[in-house]
Amino acid sequence: MHTTMKAARDLCLAIRDGVAGAVDDVEVIVSCGDRTSYGVENDLIIPALECDTWSVAMRALSYGRLATATTTSHDARDSIAALTRALSAAQPETLATFASPDETDDTRSCDERLWALVDRPGEVRRMAVASRDGARAARPGAPVVIEADVTVSRARRALATKRGGPVVSASTALSTFVMIDGNDWDAWSGTARPDDAVVTGLAGALVSSLPAREVTCEEFLGGAREAAVVIHPRLFEALLRSLFLERIAADRVLAKLSSAREGDVVAHPSFELFDDPTAAGSLAGAACDDEGVRGGCKAVVSGGVLRVMPSDRRSAQMRGDASTGNGYRIPIMAEDRSEAPVRVGFGHLEVTAGDVSRDALVKGRTVLITDLLGLHSSNKATGAFNNPIQGGLALEDGVPVARVKPGAWSATGNLHTLLRAITGLSRERMMTGSALLPWVAAPVTVA
């Protein structure tokens, strides 16, 4: 591990030092990764390995202008040449300098057992096979269409500017996913190796948990209606990251795409949202953001009131404030992460647990919504969503009694309205890999 961390550090510093004399400031992020993955398509087990893939993201400031370049080369000369060429295309920039991060080595999110597992493809393969076989054993005698995946990865990253660093980190991740009959799915991901049963038992547990019956909205609820539904933590995280951020991020506010202000009531008084870009053990935690800023854990919303707008260095400077450490190269559509402009994003998220069991969140007939098909096309400008339900369970007094019939249900709502109208937060919380969130009960129109 230490050898490869050193390789990332050396490349980062070689590029920085190769350019530093010609510019006012320079920021270099070097990443290198390896991955071992096995996909399952019923009987097929499909290997996909990746080794030694490098990416270099660079920015330079010169005479008040910003130059940007990226490469996938681990030859410093290629990256220096690309950034040098970019200087001729530099554009006016508000930022006066890049960050001055302290020199740091961070291995908090690195599990040596996972690190080593990347080099043991046979072991990862056996986990994928066991997961599939577990699903079949859970439904003996009946055909089950299984799509699954087990992926183990490790990454090294080094960030330096002319004014500081390098911040060097090593991290590991394991993720596993299973989809049954093309509709119902479950997943697990984290930075440390879990008990193998978490991986190998995922598919079987999902199959066992699914009721045999499936129902339409007409059959179960008598037709379209607004109901207090239960929102799965993973879906809730997706809604927060895709729609809530659009409302409260400092860069969106400065662009006048949102009129949010600190002190606005944005959610039910019971709702508390924390953002921690440096959370150890989270896939969304790191030693610093993509600008070299080490943020801290902060209450973004407490008592339902917006307390802190997450910011990057640029938006913070425009507000006369310090960055909250939320500047990320967030890709949109087909952008690569290293190519994406710095945008404001969330780090690791946590929502305070409620005081009722998740089975007691709702009474009568309603649904647990696991996922919405095509959530990426929801309306970021308004917070509205209107999508078919993918995966989900029909509930009677909180107890699953049927699966929602694929293609036969949709959910319509507005996240901002929904947050203010939350009717319950569960006592139980799920670690999604990048957030620790409860199940949420709130009104949504289902049809």
Next chain:
Amino acid sequence: MNLPVMPVDGPVPRGDADVHAALDAALARARAVAQYADVLYERIYKSEANLLASGQVIVKPASLKGAAQVRLVGSEGRNVGVRAGDMSPSSLAAVVDRAAAALAEEPPSPEFGLAPIPNPTRVRYGLTVDDDPRDVDPTRPFLDLVAAVQRIADAGVPAGVRVVPELWSWTQVEEKWVADTDGVFKTQVMPVSFLQVVFRAVRGDAQARTRVRFGEAAPLSYYVRDGALADFVERSLCEERDRAVQLLDARPLTADERAKVTHYVLHNSSLVFIHEGLGHPIEADIARAGGSAIVAPDGSPRVSPLGSPVVRIVDGPAPDEAGQPMASRGFGTELIDDEGVEVKNTVLVEGGHIVGMMHSRETAHRYGVAPTGNGFSELGDRRIVRMRNTTLCPAPGAGWADSLSALVRDVPFGVVLHGSLGGAVSKEGMSSSTQYGWLVRDGAVTPEMIAPGNFTALTAGCLATVEGFAGAVEAHGVGFCGKSGQRRRVTDGGPEYVKVGASPSVLLTFEG
């Protein structure tokens, strides 16, 4: 317009001799540990510009990306693929060794095989690259684009309304090499350019947005030249700006109106359901895995007929106005796939019946057919079956109307739907957003604008009520498909307007 030409023999990628030598060395090492091996190396030189909502302009004239995929096939169908980020001989040797170690862990897979690469001796493919961003600085045309978009956003906007534009544009030269242990060596050079503009209209707390995209196997000068936008780009951007402003006052259909709808008329900007709902389920790997609602794992149609007799769907090069393939046109176009197979124009649905599937070499072997040139990877990832330009190309004759007004003449109550911000597919159906619509009453399109919605279709039944078409065929919908986490440039399209009868298989809903 400035479209590249397709020479009889394609241009030679830069550094070809060095790459050739590295591939030869890797394949020589692979021969010692595998019965067959192939290597794909992809390299992209990209120049890019962003205008962010904040007003910040970013120009990136030089992004260099490259990666390789090494695939080994051992005895009894054992196989493994490894992605490598580097083409140095020492790195490739390490990758072959890693692949060999993984191959040793694989059990037999007797059904696995790779269909032969057709025309194995042809080496060069591609289009001539004008305005090559490696040689010609693209900064000026990018800044011209930014200025034009800002000018259009500021012009003719009513009092009290602001229009905030966002621009994302890139031009790139894609080079790839495919070589194998049987002696195949093929290269391709493609210029590709892309332009996306989002207009957000803001009035007080109200917001509305439209998005328009252009993409083509062409240099940036196809869109901006000598400081001016191409006419079709200028026209389209002005129209989308106006639509964004109009959307501030648009309304959803009421529940009563939705119940009254007899027809949906889909503009070709909203035909993403062709890609999501009909394309994906006819990809052979999805069918094989049991993930298709319309094709069984053995390749037989689960639904027949799939659509009305006027329905014909093809995947391949972009079609001309009459629906005939143009070998070198289309944002999703390549001349060979990432396995070295020449891209075929593949008819998927003819006369309403499924007649073919899209194949990689692997699925072609499994189904005992010839590969169709649909095996692609994202920069060195595993090669899987991907769409290119997937288009509803009805045969001339019945079903065609002369114009939109003729097409809707017998529609008592309907809606003409435009635009999409994307879609998604499940086993049973698909979902795509719509950007806006126009109400149709008593056989005529009205000026009543309908708010963004969501168009949902059940795959097995959504084509059964296709009744007619109007306007020229075009692969209009430029997008990035994200199948299996790999992004790929694609288009979808069809006639300018497609008329679909209301049925339980299609549903239009609106945002809350």
